[in-house]
Amino acid sequence: MxxxxxxxxxxxxxxxxxxxxxxxxxxxxxxxxxxxxxxxxxxxxxxxxxxxxxxxxxxxxxxxxxxxxxxxxxxxxxxxxxxxxxxxxxxxxxxxxxxxxxxxxxxxxxxxxxxxxxxxxxxxxxxxxxxxxxxxxxxxxxxxxxxxxxxxxxxxLAPPVWVDPAAESIVGLARRTRNLLLSIGEELDNPVPVHQAADRLHEARRLDQAVTDVDAALRQAEDSLRLNPRISEGLLARIVLRTGLDTLEICVVVVRVLARSMTDLAKRREQGEPLFPADTAQALQELLADVGAALVSYAVLVTTPVSENAEVAEDRLAAELSAAWDRREPVAQLLLRAVQQHPYAWQLYGSLLAEIDRMLDEMDLEHRSQRLMEELDRAAAARHARKERLAGLKRFARMERLRRPAG
Structure with missing residues (x-):
């Protein structure tokens, strides 16, 4: 039984x-x-x-x-x-x-x-x-x-709405990206062979295919929301999911560039030399962990439909972004000190810090709100333009009917 x-x-x-x-x-x-x-x-x-x-x-x-x-x-x-x-x-x-x-x-x-x-x-x-x-x-x-x-x-018999599978794929993409950041962070205080750093770069490149798969799932979800009588706010849901994936896609690209920087740095290190000094590696590892956690929280936020749960997810994301920015300043100072010891790597160190800044900026809550408003305004303008064209056709048809008796 x-x-x-x-x-x-x-x-x-x-x-x-x-x-x-x-x-x-x-x-x-x-x-x-x-x-x-x-x-x-x-x-x-x-x-x-x-x-x-x-x-x-x-x-x-x-x-x-x-x-x-x-x-x-x-x-x-x-x-x-x-x-x-x-x-x-x-x-x-x-x-x-x-x-x-x-x-x-x-x-x-x-x-x-x-x-x-x-x-x-x-x-x-x-x-x-x-x-x-x-x-x-x-x-x-x-x-x-x-x-x-x-x-x-x-x-x-209205078909089901495929938002949940798309949401799961978006969160799954964020978790894969976080795991990659954690793997990179664990290797910072160790001597990293070039082939091992290259493996991380190939893993980052494979995330591009994951983005393509998530995009396909999201397109199906967007189609399921269109003309569906069971959905009252389909436009908003489509825009929230689409803008969320756009942000994650940018972060995936940045992570790939970060992995490339690590590979180049591994090529410049002598055999047996760690990528970073112990204190710098520890601080950078914690910063990458915070960025990875923020990525997952961001994905959870954009896929959370209920307003109360969305507020909880937004508060959590805000706390993680704040923690990441707090860790960012000490890391910048440690990287500056490391540059003085290894002047040949100043471009890679600066690139590493800029890549982390870019991800944090993309997930910023104000940036997200502004993007949502822009997309909603664009959709409203397109809808207004369609109504204007339809009204113009109606006026034209009405004028044609009025002309016929006179002829």
């Missing part, structure tokens, strides 16, 4: 898996589209309807609406091209090549995105069937049925 709740909990976790949810939703939509097409189409096997539904149903409602419209336009364009060619030529090797060329060209001209190939596929399928005119319009009907079922499926 105790195993049953564990199995139920294991199955419940799959509800938050985008791949599992897309598979179930796409399968259900395809079956429903096929059943509807059997009733409305004259075809004995209207497979175009479930095919269209399968391609139209995406993880988010926004992507479903956009891809649904693009796919319908692509299929209808392909059918019309096939009908036009059938009046002049039949199916042969040269007519097939000509129709593919024309379909791909038209697909690029009408800007159907990823469905350019669908224009050519639809044209080829329709051109090769018997009873061309009837089959062509049956294919259009089946496409509309499949697209309609796919759209209604996600409108009536």
């Amino acid at each position: 105790p195993r049953i709740p564990a199995r139920v909990a294991s199955l419940a976790r799959y509800r938050h898996d985008p791949v599992v949810m897309w598979t179930l939703r796409a399968t259900a939509a395809a079956v429903i589209a096929y059943a509807v097409a059997l009733q409305l189409s004259s075809s004995s096997a209207p497979l175009t309807a479930p095919l269209t539904a399968l391609l139209v149903v995406q993880v988010t409602l926004y992507s479903t609406l956009t891809t649904g419209v693009e796919r319908v336009i692509a299929v209808v364009a392909g059918v019309l091209i096939a009908v036009g060619f059938s009046i002049v030529v039949g199916l042969s090797w040269w007519s097939l090549g000509l129709i593919i060329l024309a379909s791909l060209t038209v697909g690029e001209m009408i800007r159907v995105g990823d469905f350019v190939n669908e224009v050519a596929i639809s044209a080829m399928l329709v051109l090769g069937v018997t009873q061309l005119a009837s089959q062509a319009w049956d294919r259009v009907l089946e496409t509309l049925i499949g697209a309609g079922v796919g759209l209604l499926f996600n409108v009536l």
